[in-house]
Amino acid sequence: MTDDEIRTLRVTTGFQGDGGLNVFREVFGREILGIEIDPLDGHPLDIDLTLRSLPGFAMASGTMSPMRTRHTPGLLDNDDLILLVLQSGVGEVSQYGRVATINEGEAVLTANGAEAIFIGRTATRVINFRLSRSLLAPYVADIDAMVARPIPRDNRVLQLMVGYARMINDQQELAIPDLRRMVATHMHSLAAALLGGDGGLGLHDQGQRAARLRAIKDEIRDRMGQHDLTIADVARNQQISESYIRQLLAENGTTFTDFVLCGRLARAHRMLVDHRYADHSISAVAYEAGFSDLSYFNRTFRRRYGATPSGIRQGTRHRDE
Missing domain, CATH: 2.60.120.10 (Jelly Rolls)
Incomplete structure (x- = not known):
């Protein structure tokens, strides 16, 4: 639904x-x-x-x-x-x-x-x-x-x-x-x-x-893990133009690329601090969050959270000990 x-x-x-x-x-x-x-x-x-x-x-x-x-x-x-x-x-x-x-x-x-x-x-x-x-x-x-x-x-x-x-x-x-x-x-x-x-x-x-x-944001969140997700895909499914999506997102202070990136980074962060994903490698977490380029993931993650993915995971483990 x-x-x-x-x-x-x-x-x-x-x-x-x-x-x-x-x-x-x-x-x-x-x-x-x-x-x-x-x-x-x-x-x-x-x-x-x-x-x-x-x-x-x-x-x-x-x-x-x-x-x-x-x-x-x-x-x-x-x-x-x-x-x-x-x-x-x-x-x-x-x-x-x-x-x-x-x-x-x-x-x-x-x-x-x-x-x-x-x-x-x-x-x-x-x-x-x-x-x-x-x-x-x-x-x-x-x-x-x-x-x-x-x-x-x-x-x-x-x-x-x-x-x-x-x-x-x-x-x-x-x-x-x-x-x-x-x-x-x-x-x-x-x-x-x-x-x-x-x-x-x-x-x-x-x-x-x-x-x-x-509706646009919710669809993007639902499909965030798809590595090949494009604005054209969302526009086609929503039955509106790509330019209208860009306009609505701009009014909300973001772009399609930034919204997708922030969503994928947030998903990766949740996985890294969740014990259920403790056996997932960093690359597996990145891939499941929607990233196909590990170096790009590491670089953008550190810029967003001020720490490496492994550092976030280790910090969570230390707090739990």
């Missing part, structure tokens, strides 16, 4: 006893969502969610029993934004010293980069839109000022986003990769408008370019 495909994960609580509960809270709560999950007031934990991921955008929808979820300091690992829509039930969000009560049909914005608490006072049916802060920030003057402030149910933009959520949950309606990228960027445009910013074509264009750049 490529990153341009829609990824789907169904999450339900089918466990029995405290052991199953603890595993669910660890795997789904902490590892996947980055939150602590606690049943509220003795209610059994009952979750049925469908998670969908598109390029640069994700969504979760379904039902949850009364519960408290906490985004704690130890679980903060990104600065994305979550737009929570409460389709039924009553909830409460606390973040940035604000407390907001969310009623049926209303929405609220939360920030993944800071501690937060959500309490579902009743059983709830929710839609969570995961949005990129970097895409929204240029078009919304002060995103964090919108956090933990209720958005009324009669907001037309909110209603439109909920309508799009139904389409996103229909696999057949998103069968074309370009359509998936378009939907993801359009959702960011709508979110910008919902939050009082510029939801016009500028964000759509930027989001589309960002999604395309991500």
Whole structure:
């Protein structure tokens, strides 16, 4: 599956006893969502969610029993934004010293980069839109000022986003990769408008370019070990021109050659400090990382890391002794 495909994960609580509960809270709560999950007031934990991921955008929808979820300091690992829509039930969000009560049909914005608490006072049916802060920030003057402030149910933009959520949950309606990228960027445009910013074509264009750049970089990373990888190969697979790839990479402060080189060097470095590759010779590591010229590998590696490949490996061994 490529990153341009829609990824789907169904999450339900089918466990029995405290052991199953603890595993669910660890795997789904902490590892996947980055939150602590606690049943509220003795209610059994009952979750049925469908998670969908598109390029640069994700969504979760379904039902949850009364519960408290906490985004704690130890679980903060990104600065994305979550737009929570409460389709039924009553909830409460606390973040940035604000407390907001969310009623049926209303929405609220939360920030993944800071501690937060959500309490579902009743059983709830929710839609969570995961949005990129970097895409929204240029078009919304002060995103964090919108956090933990209720958005009324009669907001037309909110209603439109909920309508799009139904389409996103229909696999057949998103069968074309370009359509998936378009939907993801359009959702960011709508979110910008919902939050009082510029939801016009500028964000759509930027989001589309960002999604395309991500797809290009991910393909290069996946094929980094191919010694004969060229920009023409990537352009052909992405069905775009070589000049467009060069332009997107240049806007990101790099070139195709530099991006490939840095990626291969980073791969080689990871292998050299990984015990699983301890029996690999330096030349084998270089070859597997994508280098066909050992002297070029040694020269560029030392320039990048200030040490030879063998020196990095020996240093790791000494630290472990």
